[in-house]
Amino acid sequence: MSVEKFVGTPKKVTTHVNQNEDLIFEKSSPGKKAYRLAELDVPAIDVSSLLGDSRRKDLGVMPELSEIEIIRHFTRLSTWNYAIDLGMYPLGSCTMKYNPRVNEAVARLEGIADAHPYQPEALSQGCLQIMKTLSECLIEITGMDAITLQPAAGAHGEFTGILLVRAYHESKGNPRKKILIPDSAHGTNPATAAVCGYQVQNLKSNAQGMVDIEELERLVDEDTAALMLTNPSTIGVFESEIHKIADILHAKGALLYMDGANMNALVGKTRPGDFGVDVMHLNLHKTFSTPHGGGGPGSGPVACKAILERFLPTPVVVVRESGTLGLEYNRPQTVGRVRMFYGNFGMFVRALAYILANGPDGLRQTTEDAVLNANYIRAKLEGTFELPYTTRTLHEVVFSDRLQAKHGVKTGDMGKRLIDYGFHAYTVSFPMIVAGAMMIEPTESESREELDLLIDALKQIAREAVENPELVKTSPHTTRLQRLDETTAARKPILRWKAPIAETPLVVDTAAKEW
Amino acid sequence: MRYLPKSPTDREEMLAEIGVGSIDDLFATIPEEYQLKRDLSIPRQHGESEIIDRFRGYAENNAAGYASFLGAGVYRHYKPVIIDSLVQRGEFLTSYTPYQPEISQGTLQAMFEFQTMICELTGMEIANASMYDGSTGAAEAIMMAVRVTGRNGAVIARTVHPEYREVIATYAQHQEIPVTEIGYASNGRVDIDALDAAITADTACVLIQSPNFFGTIEDVAAIAEVAHAKGALLIVSIAEAISLGIVRPPAEADIVSLEAQSYGVSIGYGGPYCGVIACKEKFLRQMPGRLIGETKDVNGKRGFVLTLSTREQHIRREKATSNICTNQALVALMTTIFLTVYGKEGMSELAEHNLAKAAYLKTALQQSGKVLFEGAPRFHEFVIDLPKRAEETNTSLLEAKIIGGLPLARWYPELGENASLWCATELTTRKQMDAAAAALGKV
Numbered sequence: 001m002s003v004e005k006f007v008g009t010p011k012k013v014t015t016h017v018n019q020n021e022d023l024i025f026e027k028s029s030p031g032k033k034a035y036r037l038a039e040l041d042v043p044a045i046d047v048s049s050l051l052g053d054s055r056r057k058d059l060g061v062m063p064e065l066s067e068i069e070i071i072r073h074f075t076r077l078s079t080w081n082y083a084i085d086l087g088m089y090p091l092g093s094c095t096m097k098y099n100p101r102v103n104e105a106v107a108r109l110e111g112i113a114d115a116h117p118y119q120p121e122a123l124s125q126g127c128l129q130i131m132k133t134l135s136e137c138l139i140e141i142t143g144m145d146a147i148t149l150q151p152a153a154g155a156h157g158e159f160t161g162i163l164l165v166r167a168y169h170e171s172k173g174n175p176r177k178k179i180l181i182p183d184s185a186h187g188t189n190p191a192t193a194a195v196c197g198y199q200v201q202n203l204k205s206n207a208q209g210m211v212d213i214e215e216l217e218r219l220v221d222e223d224t225a226a227l228m229l230t231n232p233s234t235i236g237v238f239e240s241e242i243h244k245i246a247d248i249l250h251a252k253g254a255l256l257y258m259d260g261a262n263m264n265a266l267v268g269k270t271r272p273g274d275f276g277v278d279v280m281h282l283n284l285h286k287t288f289s290t291p292h293g294g295g296g297p298g299s300g301p302v303a304c305k306a307i308l309e310r311f312l313p314t315p316v317v318v319v320r321e322s323g324t325l326g327l328e329y330n331r332p333q334t335v336g337r338v339r340m341f342y343g344n345f346g347m348f349v350r351a352l353a354y355i356l357a358n359g360p361d362g363l364r365q366t367t368e369d370a371v372l373n374a375n376y377i378r379a380k381l382e383g384t385f386e387l388p389y390t391t392r393t394l395h396e397v398v399f400s401d402r403l404q405a406k407h408g409v410k411t412g413d414m415g416k417r418l419i420d421y422g423f424h425a426y427t428v429s430f431p432m433i434v435a436g437a438m439m440i441e442p443t444e445s446e447s448r449e450e451l452d453l454l455i456d457a458l459k460q461i462a463r464e465a466v467e468n469p470e471l472v473k474t475s476p477h478t479t480r481l482q483r484l485d486e487t488t489a490a491r492k493p494i495l496r497w498k499a500p501i502a503e504t505p506l507v508v509d510t511a512a513k514e515w
Numbered sequence: 516m517r518y519l520p521k522s523p524t525d526r527e528e529m530l531a532e533i534g535v536g537s538i539d540d541l542f543a544t545i546p547e548e549y550q551l552k553r554d555l556s557i558p559r560q561h562g563e564s565e566i567i568d569r570f571r572g573y574a575e576n577n578a579a580g581y582a583s584f585l586g587a588g589v590y591r592h593y594k595p596v597i598i599d600s601l602v603q604r605g606e607f608l609t610s611y612t613p614y615q616p617e618i619s620q621g622t623l624q625a626m627f628e629f630q631t632m633i634c635e636l637t638g639m640e641i642a643n644a645s646m647y648d649g650s651t652g653a654a655e656a657i658m659m660a661v662r663v664t665g666r667n668g669a670v671i672a673r674t675v676h677p678e679y680r681e682v683i684a685t686y687a688q689h690q691e692i693p694v695t696e697i698g699y700a701s702n703g704r705v706d707i708d709a710l711d712a713a714i715t716a717d718t719a720c721v722l723i724q725s726p727n728f729f730g731t732i733e734d735v736a737a738i739a740e741v742a743h744a745k746g747a748l749l750i751v752s753i754a755e756a757i758s759l760g761i762v763r764p765p766a767e768a769d770i771v772s773l774e775a776q777s778y779g780v781s782i783g784y785g786g787p788y789c790g791v792i793a794c795k796e797k798f799l800r801q802m803p804g805r806l807i808g809e810t811k812d813v814n815g816k817r818g819f820v821l822t823l824s825t826r827e828q829h830i831r832r833e834k835a836t837s838n839i840c841t842n843q844a845l846v847a848l849m850t851t852i853f854l855t856v857y858g859k860e861g862m863s864e865l866a867e868h869n870l871a872k873a874a875y876l877k878t879a880l881q882q883s884g885k886v887l888f889e890g891a892p893r894f895h896e897f898v899i900d901l902p903k904r905a906e907e908t909n910t911s912l913l914e915a916k917i918i919g920g921l922p923l924a925r926w927y928p929e930l931g932e933n934a935s936l937w938c939a940t941e942l943t944t945r946k947q948m949d950a951a952a953a954a955l956g957k958v
């Protein structure tokens with residue numbers, strides 16, 4: 001890293017310190033071990049006589065290393081990642097908030113981490129209480145009537161929610177044909193509608209980036225099953241006419257689905273159930289602090305109004321006559337199961353721990369701080385970057401790169417340059433209604449100092465875009481690797497490691513290989 | 516609130532900088548009538564020690580201290596300590612999907628290693644970077660086969676995990692994919708003649724599980740031949756991934772849908788786990804989920820990126836191969852570390868211990884009942900027909916602090932009320948098995 005790459009001195013980062021590390025397979029050597037099994041306390045068996053032809057003979061390139069080498073391997077890899085624990089992660093729509101460590105501790109308690117999903121109900125009361133308590137909290141937070149915790153992520157929640165919509169319409173004799181989706185929506189929304197067997201009808205946003213009420217009125221008809229609406233929208237704006245939107249849909253027998261990805265703007269301040277939403281999903285891995293872990297796991301509970309309750313996936317947690325909790329499978333109108341067992345239970349534990357740590361006052365303050373932070377960034381950077389929609393925003397702010405694009409510098413370039421300043425990029429090029437979108441969501445977890453650092457960095461980058469556009473366009477400069485060739489990666493995909501040619505036996509057909 | 520890094524002064528000054536009088540001004544776009552003017556009715560704010568106490572209380576209301584013989588799609592294996600040490604590093608735990616490869620190489624390289632190991636274990640050519648779990652993975656594999664073949668139906672063995680079949684039914688109905696179920700032979704394996712008869716010119720794929728729900732290892736090669744003869748793809752679902760250490764991989768399959776929970780992931784009352792789809796390379800464009808690929812940076816250094824995303828929802832929207840976005844990355848990392856710890860030799864040694872324990876358990880329990888489905892190899896589970904109702908038997912076993920095998924009547928009424936599915940892993944001790952045999956003898 002050369003300091004000359006900066007105009008002035010970057011406050012936050014100097015260089016990303018880390019070491020080189022090969023692939024685990026390249027570090028392997030025959031005969032090394034990182035395990036020792038417990039002594040076998042039963043007679044050894046003759047594998048060949050038990051398995052016959054089904055016996056496996058070879059495990060190919062599976063690695064062989066000692067424990068210290070494994071620790072170093074993954075520790076070195078970890079240092080190549082940016083993370084919330086290192087600093088602000090302003091990815092819009094992703095709600096990258098602090099992941100409390102007590103959540104991790106309680107999820108690993110004996111009795112919880114080792115509970116088997118089929119252990120008898122009487123011996124699962126603790127797990128069932130966790131599910132029931134979390135369900136009650138989420139129902140209260142959303143203002144809905146019922147909930148399922150089964151979906152494994154946001155998109156899976158959407159799938160489940162739209163299945164409820166479908167079952168509802170089917171119970172009235174006609175599943176209907178189409179789902180309305182605003183052009184500002186996340187890609188999972190249309191993809192979900194398709195998986196559920198619906199046609200997608202695009203709903204254009206109005207000049208404020210909000211639902212165009214007249215257009216909605218024009219499009220909703222007896223074939224419309226639902227509108228999938230993100231509220232606040234992907235530009236961070238609360239749909240003020242939400243109840244009118246709900247009324248228009250309801251008048252034609254259609255339902256209002258809410259993508260709850262942006263609930264971090266609403267918790268404790270307003271409730272979707274109160275403003276006309278029929279069904280919605282939550283992302284426990286956004287709003288309720290469960291860690292993203294480099295892409296998952298998530299959890300996407302679906303909350304709904306009473307009219308949809310009988311269609312919820314099975315099983316549901318119920319209180320038995322004896323007062324104990326149980327899992328009820330006998331629900332004739334259920335949409336069925338969307339996942340085996342009861343969902344990503346470990347995430348329920350974490351989300352409940354988060355709710356307990358906050359309480360009602362903490363949750364409200366959290367939402368207020370998230371909105372305060374986003375508006376602070378907006379106020380400080382308005383003018384530096386173009387703000388395509390000037391409507392008041394809540395938990396995130398979406399700028400565009402129009403001013404910088406004149407100098408050939410795009411949103412993606414500035415996002416990459418932000419890395420040099422010690423931050424993760426904001427969300428680039430989403431939502432699609434903003435050309436060159438720069439979508440920033442700070443969350444409540446950032447101090448004023450960290451926000452100021454981000455603001456300074458972005459101002460500096462805007463200056464660089466004018467004075468030295470090449471510097472921005474070739475960024476990042478301080479990272480281990482610089483821009484990667486994604487075109488070749490897609491054109492000639494290499495999706496697994498293979499031993500160097502000399503060592504590879506000349507067998508091409510996998511089926512013929514000796515296993 | 517201890518997670519919020521702001522002083523009251525910070526808040527006031529920031530509001531002033533924004534130019535509003537109060538925080539409520541920032542929420543003014545929410546119509547007055549929908550603004551919540553009261554506290555949420557949820558438990559009060561808890562101290563950290565109170566949170567831990569409360570969850571300890573929940574844990575005590577579960578089954579701590581019992582010896583369990585439950586498997587049935589989720590398996591208790593030893594989880595090496597370093598898995599938790601490593602995955603709790605903030606750089607892994609608190610990073611997002613690796614959309615910015617320059618600062619996500621840790622996750623990307625680890626997932627590339629994951630994909631490689633999954634290929635090696637399953638005998639497939641490519642693998643994705645994870646699906647939610649084995650059940651949704653199996654459903655996605657079927658939808659994938661429909662896209663690949665342009666045919667529509669699926670033939671599914673009844674020995675596929677019943678909950679997987681339920682999930683598949685949920686997905687299939689709105690894709691209008693007709694599903695036919697086929698039964699099992701007296702040795703517990705797929706009834707090949709029935710399978711042959713069920714495959715038509717409309718069949719996109721055959722889905723089997725191996726080891727199947729009864730623990731029996733299927734003759735994958737023979738089933739593949741039957742499926743392929745009629746132009747259908749073969750999907751093999753694997754719920755017990757440890758078996759791959761010692762059981763021949765289903766290399767004749769076209770698609771393998773694996774649940775990798777057994778690789779060091781706590782059973783945790785049902786999740787999170789780690790599904791993954793692996794397949795022949797020629798089906799690459801129809802693969803759902805994220806893929807990590809190798810490439811170079813501008814200086815020629817090796818690196819990894821998310822690739823082939825033109826299959827995915829954020830680019831293709833309603834035409835995507837799946838709606839999946841968030842997957843199970845951290846769990847996939849856990850499995851990668853597990854596989855690295857055991858490695859080439861350990862995986863087969865570990866699998867052998869499982870085999871040995873199950874063989875012992877079977878002999879011990881045979882004194883009290885009849886083991887069904889003899890005549891085909893199995894891994895570490897088996898079905899036993901006991902003299903009394905399985906539910907009743909299990910209730911009596913609880914007195915000896917034993918959780919017996921899973922009663923099967925709910926899903927396989929044809930086996931009667933007395934059949935249950937028992938499992939032993941490397942963690943099941945001889946003492947526990949002897950105790951179970953003794954307690955069963957008294958029931």
Ligand SMILES: Cc1ncc(COP(=O)(O)O)c(C=O)c1O
Binds near residue numbers: 188230234298841
């Ligand atoms: C607005 C919106 N909807 C849906 C999703 C999908 O959620 P998940 O990734 O949990 O499936 C996201 C997450 O990226 C999102 O931002």
